[in-house]
Amino acid sequence: MIVPIVFLVICIVGSFFTGLPGGFLVNEMIVRLSRNLILVLSLLLPVITGLGLNFAITLGAMAGQIALIIITNFTIGGTNGLLLSLLLSTPFAIIFGFIVGKILNKATGKEMITSMVLGFFANGIYQLVFLLMAGTVFPIRNESLLLPSGVGIKNTVDLAGIKYSLDHLIPFDKIDLPFFQWLSEYPVCTFLFTLLIFILMGYFLKTKLGQDMRAVGQNVEVAAVSGINVEKTRVISVVISTVLAAWGQIIFLQNIGTMNTYGSHVQVGLFAVASLLVGGATVEKASWKEALIGTFLFHFLFVISPLAGQNLFGNAQIGEYFRVFIAYGVIGLALVLHAWEKDKAKITISDI
Amino acid sequence: MDLLQMKNISKNFAENRVLNDVSFSIKEGEVHGLVGENGAGKSTLMNILFGMPVIQSTGGYEGEIHINGKTFNPTSPDNAMDAGIGMVHQEFMLIPGFTITENIKLNREKTTPTFLSKIFGKRLEKLDLKSMAKDAKAALKKLDMDIDEYVPVAGLPVGYMQFIEIAREIDKTQLKLLILDEPTAVLTESEATRFLEVIKKLSNLGIAILFISHRLDEIKKITDSITIIRDGEVVKTINTDDIEINEIAGLMVGREIELSQKEKDERKIEDEDILDIKNLKVNMPGELVKGLNLTVKKGEILGIGGLAGQGKIGIANGIMGLYEASGTIIKQGKKLLLNNPKEALHSSIAFLSEDRRGVGLLLDHSIEFNIAFSSLEVQGKFLKKIGSLKLIDSKAVRKHALKMIEDLDIRCTGPKQNTRHLSGGNQQKVCIARALTLEPDLLLVSEPTRGIDIGAKNLVLDTLISLNKEFGVTIIITSSELGELRQISDRIAIIYDGKVAGILPPNASDVDFGLLMAGEDIEKVVD
Amino acid sequence: MKELINKVGFPRFIISVFLICLIMLAIYLKIPLSGLISDILVRFGMNAILVLAMIPGIQSGIGLNFNIPLGIIFGLIGALISIEFQLSGFTGLFVSIIIAVSLAIIAGYFYGKMLNKIKGDEMTVGNYVGYSIVSVMCIFWLVAPFTSPELIWAYGGNGLRVTVSLESSIAHVLNDFWHFYIGSVRIPTGLLLFFGFCAFIIWIYSRSSKGLSMIVAGSNPQFAISNGINVDKQRIKGTIISTVLAAIGIIIYSQAFGFLQLYNAPLYSAMPAAAAILIGGATLKKATIIHVLVGTVLFQSLLVVALPVVNIVAEGSMSEVIRTIVSNGIILYALTRKEGELA
The missing domain is CATH 3.40.50.300 (P-loop containing nucleotide triphosphate hydrolases)
Structure with a gap:
């Protein structure tokens, strides 16, 4: 419980130095929570299944972006575009998740580093496909997607067609009442969708499959002897994680409105993992509470640190680097503490 | 008719023959003791019967197993469970973070179908915790255990864990044969006494018990018949009443040693002590030394x-x-x-x-x-x-x-x-x-x-x-x-x-x- | 055919075939080979010491040292200090190295201590500890008290420049030392000699009684303990040597490159080094000088040859993509091997 408290203190102290109005901070946090929560949530199942922090949700984010490129190619926007992209991303995510799961099963005990390297590797393949094959191997209809040379997808893809399509799915602004006008400013539907995912996750953990995952996560041997198919359960866990990450990335990008083709997915794993850990989760234990608290604290820090840096040290860049440090540092610290724990709980000679 | 019959079972691990032509059988409700030194082949025999993966991955086994007269060829623990065989392993197969109920019902959870499970299949059915708890309670009751079934297993006394393992096995409705591998090794004396009473009770319920133990007095006290194996072969199968502890011990270790007893005379053993060990304690997990003296x-x-x-x-x-x-x-x-x-x-x-x-x-x-x-x-x-x-x-x-x-x-x-x-x-x-x-x-x-x-x-x-x-x-x-x-x-x-x-x-x-x-x-x- | 693949190892086989294809394509595209070979020699000399830094890590049992950035940071500090005092040429180079090495020894010691408490998770932890240190140092570069106009922004802006030119200090000192031409291929004698010197020391060390203790501690800790070796001490030793080599490695790299790269540049420095030694045939448990030589030559040749070829047939950033795929692919391959299997 100490980790979130420390970060809470940093956040509170830091927010004094930003001088930002409370209202602005609240609005900013609402937006950031709505677009990041599902990505963080996608990490829960692998932790519960004993795979540790799944840095390979990057592949899920890629699946989401592939779907977004497809709908942009066919210039399908609005709600239809959004639904279609969610739908299209799913089979990609399932396949990616399956591959990741299989590979992680071959690297038992080294899952985290493997999932991380896998993310980097997949990023290379992703670039290969979209830089070299788009426009040559895969025909692209929408020429505005292509680089001037006609080969490769552009660095930034405009997602204006689906911008806010989930956030503002319910047209509150059409209702001419102050309350609804006020409400229309906020991503209500995204929160509802996130809530739905939270509820489904809660339900899922109470199913047979969820129970199997907990069993596998706690003790692989016992699970296997009781007849649970350990490897398959682990793969399913990664698949679900990857699918959620794909959806999470689509929801993230519909809020941003533009996609950095070769950059948007790169830091997804890092930020999601850091958020979860800031919330007090460990490599072995995580729940929706840590996801929620952690996402809030981490992104709060993200918002305030440049300004706090500016006001404290007269240099905004210090704040920028500080928040990068927080992301890496909190993961490093969590991993060190986790490894440390394993060393404890041994009997000593005086017990005999 | 015999409940379980193992006929001419043999098994090799690479160049090593660890079981040779082992046969024995167990009747319904019988408590059968299996004794032998370490490495005599008991564990391998049980692994075969329980369909453990290690057997398949090392080339399977020879011989036949019959259950109620029907041929039984286990290839996974699932097969064994379906056939009504349960096993309590020497090391506890319990998940510490799970409650007693969850452990007893592990991978046999009661579930209720839901809307989502109809789409995505049975594994998404919701756990029915209430009815699981009821089952767990019933199983514990058969063992005269009075304990809150919602308590996590972590932190329970060792003796309790053993009973929970047994409760898990008898909760399997079709359980016909229960294998107990060194069950009393970790129990205190009073726990062991109680445990043995429970065994008698189970056998009265018609469940056959295969009891593996080194404690010969226990074997003598509780079993109906005994099979002694040595070096991967059956030395003797006999009614417990017809054999004394001394005799069991002898059969267990005995072997015709070609006492090629080296020409002892040539070697000189001096009176001088080379090593004198006093009150040695060693913290080696699983092999603790607790104050040993030796010269x-x-x-x-x-x-x-x-x-x-x-x-x-x-x-x-x-x-x-x-x-x-x-x-x-x-x-x-x-x-x-x-x-x-x-x-x-x-x-x-x-x-x-x-x-x-x-x-x-x-x-x-x-x-x-x-x-x-x-x-x-x-x-x-x-x-x-x-x-x-x-x-x-x-x-x-x-x-x-x-x-x-x-x-x-x-x-x-x-x-x-x-x-x-x-x-x-x-x-x-x-x-x-x-x-x-x-x-x-x-x-x-x-x-x-x-x-x-x-x-x-x-x-x-x-x-x-x-x-x-x-x-x-x-x-x-x-x-x-x-x-x-x-x-x-x-x-x-x-x-x-x-x-x-x-x-x-x-x-x-x-x-x-x-x-x-x-x-x-x-x-x-x-x- | 199958025998051949088994003998050279699957990854090396694939990469060699790919490399040969690229070279043939380069010949077909009339790219001058002498230029490519000169480049390969320089890039080999630049990178080989960083790859060499992987050896003590693997030998002492901490696996691939993903915390190479730790050493790199101190290498950069060494170079910065020597520039601050306006040292140049060999004086600058050696002062940089001496400062870097002494700092790296201290840092390596403490990092080694930490690694001893987290046995089994060295790679994951090392990676993130490395990242954390790089990001802390980003703040340091901003506030560091350097005053030389070479180092800080000419006007406006805070702290050190993102890239510091070494033109007036140590750029190319080793590359130009005793260099000569064979045909139109330029041989950077000093650079290669320096690597040879470092490699020789590591080779001698791994045949000395102290080095052997370290290797045994890494390859089977329990065996080592039963032979009276203090495994923790050996691991610290390996970590220190690895960190020191990384510090020297970045100075050599920078003098050949002509610039010091600060801020986020050290972040991803571990992956290519780890990849190179694995391509050379090392495993997570065993590595030798031969692996460094073979791996660095193969990996750097691939990158050097790919660059102009790819520039002609495809997008420019493609060689970077190839680097990403090859380096992470080989690490992935190594991570999913079972113990005892060959790389």
């Missing part, structure tokens, strides 16, 4: 025997400083610094570990390097000086390795071959060569023939004898195989519960050995 005479071969888990393995590991130890060890008048492997090696003690591949060898290094390294590290041999640098002298290493390969007849493609792919016997010879290179005056040998085929076994033992005879090396040999201890030792200490239960001459009767190993008093045994 070793210079020039003798001392055997250390006893059942697995009683601490015999911990002794040598403690002397060598590989596991935390306390107490006093005096080697030739000098106190040995404990918990310091270097000190032990400098005191001219060498060690062949029971974990040959884990501790005894560098699997991905060459034979020659393996042989030379200890001496290089500890005694600074095989080094040449260039200025202030001390570099490895490859030529000397090669020359020495070639000699050792010839002397010990190590079968390999050459001194550069890595040790990983050598056979067990040849790996052991590399270890012996390494120890010899140290020229020790006291050699500790643990389980020297484990996993080695019979031909190579004798070679290894002969090498040890000749070491003792020709170079006067005192040897302490620890082994689970009493036969080999009796073959080469001058005295044999039997370890029970981390202490010496008694020291016997190699030609003492089988009964005496059997009883000492089962934890009977030395006075009682000698009577």
Whole structure:
């Protein structure tokens, strides 16, 4: 419980130095929570299944972006575009998740580093496909997607067609009442969708499959002897994680409105993992509470640190680097503490 | 008709035949005892019956199993469970973070279908915790256990865990046969008494019990009939009433030792003690030594025997400083610094570990390097000086390795071959060569023939004898195989519960050995 | 055919075939080979010491040292200090190295201590500890008290420049030392000699009694303990040597490159080094100088040859993509091997 408290203190102290109005901070946090929560949530199942922090949700984010490129190619926007992209991303995510799961099963005990390297590797393949094959191997209809040379997808893809399509799915602004006008400013539907995912996750953990995952996560041997198919359960866990990450990335990008083709997915794993850990989760234990608290604290820090840096040290860049440090540092610290724990709980000679 | 019939079961692990033509049968409601030394083949037999993956992955088994007259060919634990076989393993198969209910119903959870499960399949059905708890409660009740079924297992007393395991098995409605592997080993006396009552009760319910134990008095008290196996073969199956404990003990250990009893006269065992161990405690998990006293005479071969888990393995590991130890060890008048492997090696003690591949060898290094390294590290041999640098002298290493390969007849493609792919016997010879290179005056040998085929076994033992005879090396040999201890030792200490239960001459009767190993008093045994 | 693949190892086989194809394509495209070979030699010399830094890590049992950035940071500090005092040429180079090495020893010691408490998770932890240190140092570069105009922004802006030119200090000192031409291939003698010197020291060390203790501690800790070796001490030793080599490595790299790269540049420096040694045939448990030589030559040749070829047939950033795929692919391959299997 100490980790979130420390970060809470940093956040509170830091927010004094930003001088930002409370209202602005609240609005900013609402937006950031709505677009990041599902990505963080996608990490829960692998932790519960004993795979540790799944840095390979990057592949899920890629699946989401592939779907977004497809709908942009066919210039399908609005709600239809959004639904279609969610739908299209799913089979990609399932396949990616399956591959990741299989590979992680071959690297038992080294899952985290493997999932991380896998993310980097997949990023290379992703670039290969979209830089070299788009426009040559895969025909692209929408020429505005292509680089001037006609080969490769552009660095930034405009997602204006689906911008806010989930956030503002319910047209509150059409209702001419102050309350609804006020409400229309906020991503209500995204929160509802996130809530739905939270509820489904809660339900899922109470199913047979969820129970199997907990069993596998706690003790692989016992699970296997009781007849649970350990490897398959682990793969399913990664698949679900990857699918959620794909959806999470689509929801993230519909809020941003533009996609950095070769950059948007790169830091997804890092930020999601850091958020979860800031919330007090460990490599072995995580729940929706840590996801929620952690996402809030981490992104709060993200918002305030440049300004706090500016006001404290007269240099905004210090704040920028500080928040990068927080992301890496909190993961490093969590991993060190986790490894440390394993060393404890041994009997000593005086017990005999 | 017999509930379970195992017919002519045989099993090989690579070159090793661990089960040979084993047959026995169990009737409904019968409590059947299965006894034998470590390595007699009990666990393998149970693994076959329970369909453990290790059997399939090592080439399956020969012979037939019948359940209620029908052929049964288990390929996974699931098969065994479906056939009504339950097993309580020696190590607890419980998930500490789960509640008692969750553990009892593990992978047999009660579920209720929901909207989502209709789309995505059965595994998404919701757990019915209430009805699971009801089942758990009922199972616990059969064992007269009164405990809150929502409590997590972590932190419960060990005795409770055992009962929870049994509750899990009897919760399986079709349970016909329950295998208990050393169930009372971890229980206190009162828990054990209660446990045995429960066994009787279960057998009255018509459940057959296969009871594996080293505690012969328990076996005698509770079983209806007994099968004794030794060296992978059935020695005898008999009604419990027709046999005495002494006789069981004898059959369990006895074997016709071709007492090729080495020409004892040639060897001189001096009166001088080479090692004097007082109140030794060793914190080796699973093999705790709990205040052991032992003296070793210079020039003798001392055997250390006893059942697995009683601490015999911990002794040598403690002397060598590989596991935390306390107490006093005096080697030739000098106190040995404990918990310091270097000190032990400098005191001219060498060690062949029971974990040959884990501790005894560098699997991905060459034979020659393996042989030379200890001496290089500890005694600074095989080094040449260039200025202030001390570099490895490859030529000397090669020359020495070639000699050792010839002397010990190590079968390999050459001194550069890595040790990983050598056979067990040849790996052991590399270890012996390494120890010899140290020229020790006291050699500790643990389980020297484990996993080695019979031909190579004798070679290894002969090498040890000749070491003792020709170079006067005192040897302490620890082994689970009493036969080999009796073959080469001058005295044999039997370890029970981390202490010496008694020291016997190699030609003492089988009964005496059997009883000492089962934890009977030395006075009682000698009577 | 199958025998050949088994003998050279699957990854090396694939990469060699790919490289040969690229070279043939380069010949076909009339790209001058002499230029490519000169480049390969320089890039080999630049990178080989960083790859060499992987050896003590693997040998002492901490696995691939993903915390190479730790050493790199101190290498950069060494170079910065020597520039601050306006040292140049060999004086600058050696002062940089001396400062870097002494700092790296201290840092390596403490990092080694930490690694001893987290046995089994060295790679994951090392990676993130490395990242954390790089990001802390980003703040340091901003506030560091350097005053030399070479180092800080000419006007406006805070702290050190993102890239510091070494033109007036140590750029190319080794590359130009005793260099000569064979045909039109330029041989950077000093650079290669320096690597040869470092490699020789590591080779001698791995044959000395102290080095052997370290190797044994890494390859089987339990065996080492039973032979009276203090495994923790050996691991610290390996970590220190690895960190020191990384510090020297980045100075050599920078003098050949002509610039010091600060801020986020050290972040991803571990992956290519780890990849190179694995391509050379090392495993997570065993590595030798041969692996460094083979791996660095193969990996750097691939990158050097790919660059102009790819520029002609495809997008420019493609060689970077190839680097990403190859380096992470080989690490992935190594991570999913079982113990005892060959790389």
